[in-house]
Amino acid sequence: MRILVLFNLKNGVDPAEYEAWAAGTDVPTIRGLPSIDSFRVHALTGLLMGEGKPPFAYAEVIDVADPDQFGADVSTPGVKAIAAQFQKFADNPVFLTTREVGG
Numbered sequence: 001m002r003i004l005v006l007f008n009l010k011n012g013v014d015p016a017e018y019e020a021w022a023a024g025t026d027v028p029t030i031r032g033l034p035s036i037d038s039f040r041v042h043a044l045t046g047l048l049m050g051e052g053k054p055p056f057a058y059a060e061v062i063d064v065a066d067p068d069q070f071g072a073d074v075s076t077p078g079v080k081a082i083a084a085q086f087q088k089f090a091d092n093p094v095f096l097t098t099r100e101v102g103g
Helices: 015-031 067-073 077-089
Strands: 002-009 036-043 058-064 090-097
Touching: 015 036, 015 077, 077 090
Parallel strands: none
Antiparallel strands: 002 058, 002 090, 036 058
């Protein structure tokens, strides 16, 4: 299962502060979970076609190897603490589950 998380930062959040937290805390913690194959955070830099800026500033791509284990992983106090920290940065993040088509 792949999860996409699209979000902007809350007003007043310094992008450098968020990115330092993501690189130093969020990414290594989530990558270390038994259920995770891959976890990456991307700063969205532009639109491939057209002008203007993307509707979101950041995207997380989470590849879950074991959905049942993932449910157990995200229920732990450590992951709940990371999620609470994330909520201090992210303004109404959108969590999307996916299904590959044609693969």
